[in-house]
């Protein structure tokens with residue numbers, strides 16, 4: 001289990017090198033789909049706030065109606081996974097200033113984040 005403080009987590013996201021916060025990317029632990037706040041907005045999240053709360057916690061597939069992940073399906077489609085569910089299969093927690101642990105999807109690599117940002121129409125240098 002990877003444990004990061006909020007500051008460490010934010011610096012991992014910054015290291016992705018995308019310009020916009022909305023394009024900072026995470027990876028679903030179940031279907032391995034790379035996704036960002038922009039992905040959730042594009043997929044029909046109510047508004048920016050809603051997308052922000054759910055990014056890294058609920059898979060983009062919950063917005064697109066992708067359904068449960070099937071073993072062997074290549075990443076990209078999303079699935080119905082959420083870390084708020086019954087099974088706790090997260091790979092990372094972010095530790096807040098009170099020492100509380102919050103399950104979160106792992107950050108994507110810079111390559112993954114930049115590729116997704118360009119697919120989502122976000123500008124990146």
Ligand SMILES: [Zn+2]
Nearest residue numbers: 028031059079
């Ligand atoms: Zn997923």
